[in-house]
Amino acid sequence: xxxxxxxxxxxxxxxxxxxxxxxxxxxxxxxxxxxxxxxxxxxxxxxxxxxxxxxxxxxxxxxxxxxxxxxxxxxxxxxxxxxxxxxxxxxxxxxxxxxxxxxxxxxxxxxxxxxxxxxxxxxxxxxxxxxxxxxxxxxxxxxxxxx
Numbered sequence: 001x002x003x004x005x006x007x008x009x010x011x012x013x014x015x016x017x018x019x020x021x022x023x024x025x026x027x028x029x030x031x032x033x034x035x036x037x038x039x040x041x042x043x044x045x046x047x048x049x050x051x052x053x054x055x056x057x058x059x060x061x062x063x064x065x066x067x068x069x070x071x072x073x074x075x076x077x078x079x080x081x082x083x084x085x086x087x088x089x090x091x092x093x094x095x096x097x098x099x100x101x102x103x104x105x106x107x108x109x110x111x112x113x114x115x116x117x118x119x120x121x122x123x124x125x126x127x128x129x130x131x132x133x134x135x136x137x138x139x140x141x142x143x144x145x146x147x
Contacts, residue, residue, distance in 0.1 A: 021091075076123070082120070094111075105125045
């Protein structure tokens with residue numbers, strides 16, 4: 001008999017923390033070769049990577065609360081990147097779920113390195129059914145075949 005255990009109930013107040021040691025691949029010049037404007041920028045933790053790290057922290061914090069067929073997708077980011085972080089430092093992302101409105105989840109987020117605050121703001125995610133989301137994405141991809 002295969003029984004699924006129901007996930008715990010998701011509620012405002014959920015907190016989660018992750019740590020990331022900044023490597024060269026997380027820096028502005030390494031973002032993407034297709035964007036040559038970044039090539040001569042200082043080798044510091046990229047804002048895009050900080051946002052991705054915040055999203056990863058939210059995803060990891062939510063995993064125990066989602067069903068097997070559920071995932072979350074980012075829908076809004078409003079974060080300030082207020083200080084640079086060099087390669088080798090560790091960044092800590094702290095997220096707190098502050099609001100649940102149906103399938104929409106609002107997080108207050110902060111990032112610190114060993115010297116202090118580097119970023120803060122809010123991030124919204126939506127709970128989606130993975131199969132339905134993937135199906136709709138496939139339907140949208142058919143648009144490419146008609147161009």
